[in-house]
Amino acid sequence: MKTSLYINLQRKIILIVLVVSLAPLILLGGTIYYQFAGMYKDKIEEQIRYRAKAQAEAVDVFLKERITLLNTVACTHTLSELTDEQHLSEIFSVMNSKGGAFVDLGIINNNGQQVAYMGPYDLLGLNYYQQPWFGEVVSKGIYISDVYFGYRQLPHFIIAVLRQENQNTWIMRATIDPDVFCAIVRSAQVGKTGDAYIVNKAGVYQTQPRFDGEILSKSHLDTALFGREATVIEQKDGQKGEVLYAGYWLKTPRWLLVISQEAAEEMSGLLVTRNVEIVIIVLGLLAIIMTTVFMTRLFVRRLKEADNKINAMNAQLMHSDKLAALGKMGASVAHEINNPLVVVMQKIGWMEDLLEEEDIQKTKNLEEYKITISKIDHHLDRIRKVVHNMLGYARRMEPRLEKVDINETLNQTIDLLENYARINNIDIQTDLASDVPIIANDQAQLQQVFLNLISNAIDAISKDGLIEIESRSTDSHIVVTISDDGPGIPKDQQKKVFEPFFTTKETEKGTGLGLWISYDIMEKMGGTIMFENKEGKGSTFTVKIPIVLPEKE
Template sequence: MTGLFATRNAEIVITVCGFLAIILATVLTTQMIVKRLRETDSRMNELNAQLIQSDKLAALGKMAAGVAHEINNPLAVILQKTGWMEDLLEEEEFRESENYHEYKESLDKIEDHVERARKVVHNMLGYARKMEPRLEDVDVNSTLKQTIDLLKNHAIINNIEITTELSDDLPIIAGDQSQLQQVFLNLITNAIDAIGSEGLIEVTSREVDSFINVDITDNGPGIPEDKQKKVFDPFFTTKETGRGTGLGLWVSYDIVAKMGGSISIKSEVGKGTTFTVAVPAVTPEKK
């Protein structure tokens, strides 16, 4: 009898262990299936988001073509009228005016800004058509100074100081000057917007391992670490609704990448943000 009970007990134990093993295997399998379903669902959401962004970019391309046409026409008229005013200034009665040089300088500035606006429109069409940037010799420091000069009044109005520490005798780079200026314009404008009012923006340039590095640092609120990975994604913005398109950094990243460079971010909440633009320098051997 003892042997029979022992055998039955062993069978019961084996049966229970078998059931437990089946239950455990079922639980583990279910967990794996749930995990894979979540991963698949997450991937599907990412793909859907990418499709939505692609649709938005396609719409943006069509809009850019229309906007470019609407802007180019008045720019052409402004340029034509500026030329007419310059011709008038060359007449004797105007040349003798005590304000002649001021008028002449103002007209020159109008022409410069019209030309810059035309380049911006040209670049808008380029993004729609995925146009490659033209390669020309670009002085990074000169481009930075021009950009800061454009934003000087905007910074002053917001009680923001922009300081520069630009390394002397930097080598030139091969790129598109107007597009590089747009990159700096986007980054410095973002820094001004991040600060809001009463702050400091530091702009530095230096050569590092055959690259020209430009740091644009603000003492704004900083960007949380989880959002730093997304700042170069299209349509992602940390600004309030209606204040940003989420395209500036994405476009800037694309421009610099096509020049063989990169943009990186370093930020700490409560202390500020630094964007570093690194573009390859042109050495005498490369020219």
């Protein structure tokens, strides 16, 4: 019952302390982490968004330059000039020498017939009239195709511009070197997982991505998610986990430049920070938990010990209270018995006296009367002794503190016994230190102890001898020694000296309670009483009384 109480208390304290100390720590750690993570992510997004935008602009510039170049060539030349193979070849080489990145160049008349062609493929004379882009160029003046395989069975895209020459319209068409174009796009690829590519509106790859499939295959990006401005979206990808995609729509063709990055890589710095934080927090937690548990256990153990002590003290107090109450009760009972006993004893005595009368002397039962009366007398005597002991005990129950001069007390005690000693020709010599302080103690009880010891010494000597009584003070105690030059106490009896009912005196002379009571008194005072035998030369009793100074009045 009591043990579970302590365990409960221990649990409660641990729980409360842990909650109170851990909650803020975890909360703080979490908050800081999420704030930091948010900022970190924002920064990464910003970065990737910026990269997407910058790359898209670069691609746009590249495409615009090609368009302008084509337009310039178309506008500054006539159809007849351009259909001249020699001339066209010159123009083509000039265009490419200035970083044109054109694979081929073709002139198509308004019937869709390719009338001139410069390039590695044999495409002269092909008719594009049926091709969807043909109509587009005619209606809009400029056209950039999506990437397609076309006649040459290689992924490529074309730029076509329309030229109005008098009444005649014709088209200049050029194929962009896919390697050069792809290289431009790919230059935005960073890190181990970074990717950069272009998809058209339908999400089909326009350049070869680093991962995730082939050119002209369908990507899993939903282009509708990307708005007018540079947009960053986050998608879960089976194996790679979180992937960040930043997309930016190109100006000229409706293409989307995408820069992708696995979050894990970008966040690795953050992850390290997070892990460090987690380690610190976990270590902190462990330290707190261990300290809390340890301290609580210590605390509860101390509490338990203190409780035990208090309980023991209470028990002792209750015990001595009980004894005192018993003593008082015994005393009052004894007192009540004593009063009638006084009368009864006299009455019995009177009856005894009356038996001496002459006429009673003649009764035949005289002897019986005498025996009966003496029996009653004997038992009354027993009652009397019990009552006396009882009353004597009750008187001893109340210790009181007063100012005690040990030397004075010793002198008084010696006075009491001096006559007794003188009769037996025993000399009592004293050597009392003058610096023995006045202490607070129970004088009657101390006198009792001295009386017991000195009278024992006298009895031990029995006749002709010397008793030496000495007092001196140490820092904490007053030491009184009482030595006699009697026969000492036999070795086999030395252990029993302080036991009750131990006596070397004749039965009638001592009860064997004196030393026991003295021992008891000294123990209660917090002092000690010790015994030393001087083989055949008597014995020495040493009494140590703690110095407790009386309160100043």
